[in-house]
Amino acid sequence: MKLLALTCGRKMANCEILTKEALMGAEELGAEVEIIRMLDLEIHHCNICWPCPAMMKGYSSCIHKDDGPFLFEKIMDCDALLISAPVYSLTPPGYLIAIRDRILGNKVDVASLAEVKKSQGKDERFDFTFHVDDRIFKKRVGAFISVGGAVSHDWVTLSLPLLYTMVFPMEIKVVDQMQVCGVADDGAITLKENELQKARDLGMNIVKASKQPYDSVKFVGEDKGVCPVCHCKAIVIDDDGSIICASCGVRGTLKIEGNKVIPIFLPEEQDKSHLFLEGKKIHHFEVGNVIKELDPYKEKIPELSKKYASYKSPVIPPSKQKKDK
Ligand SMILES: Cc1cc2nc3c(=O)[nH]c(=O)nc-3n(C[C@H](O)[C@H](O)[C@H](O)COP(=O)(O)O)c2cc1C
Secondary structure, three states: OEEEEEEOOOOOOHHHHHHHHHHHHHHHOOOEEEEEEHHHOOOOOOOOOOOOHHHHHOHHHOOOOOOHHHHHHHHHHOOEEEEEEEOEOOEOOHHHHHHHHHHOHHHHOHHHHHHHHHOOOEOOOOOOEOOOOHHHHOOOEEEEEEEOOOOOHHHOOOHHHHHHHHHHHHOOEEEEEEEEOOOOOOOHHHHOHHHHHHHHHHHHHHHHHHOOOHHHOOOOOOOOOOOOOOOOOOEEEOOOOOEEEOOOOOEEEEEEEOOEEEEEOOHHHHOOOOOOHHHHHHHHHHHHHHHHHHHHHHHHHHHHHHHHHOOOOOOOOOOOOOOOO
């Protein structure tokens, strides 16, 4: 079993130390482990070319010649993925999110790719053929470690929810996650025996999960959070007063008992979580309809856009004097 750890903090700082503790635990149970220091990689942000050469021919065809294809190959090669990340301004680091948009996200969405695969790479909405890499469908498990310097939870609110966006398109099943607070100085985590132990257990939990039949794998993290599906705690109140899990999209309602707010997520709603194929399929077809509904009006767009294309003055050229496309 190959466990790949992507660590996003500084070299030998808190995230890396917790990652290594987790990997020691995993190795004890027989896993083959590897670490990629994400700060060592050079990965350009996605330019959203359309059609995307990587989606048509694979990542080596991307316009950017950098570590993107290397990282993608490493992820494809693993059986389990651990992501450890510091909290920067409430979220995981921006470079990790940029990497998601470049090589993961919709490019590895198993619901969309399964539909495209059924039609030999064709999607009726687009006039090109998709390259479908079957390794994307491999059943993997994963876990997250998030490290914040703040003691108070209000400074780490979006970290675990956003880490989910790294893995849910490929349906990597998260079996454990931990949010560490109050660890800022280099190596300060070495003084927190309980957090090191949690990381070691997390590493072991990944290996144990990978040995189980995928369908029976359950979340075993200590903190069960608020959402019963992703176990995160970020909730959005929608316009109609219903609630949405900000991370995995499950809808529910709130009940108030005394001074406690109790979220209720019905089982049929839980099944539509972005974490599951059903939830991703709903999104795939919903976006498909948006595209189809536009069809009769498409020809109007060039004419309506002229006003904005000719309004040039506020566009400042980048410092390297790249040509404005
Ligand atoms: C740019 C920046 C922004 C940060 N923002 C937050 C934050 O919003 N919340 C928080 O709890 N910690 C924040 N921190 C603290 C880091 O999460 C913390 O120091 C962590 O240990 C860094 O990980 P590392 O030691 O593995 O590099 C921030 C640190 C930096 C450098």
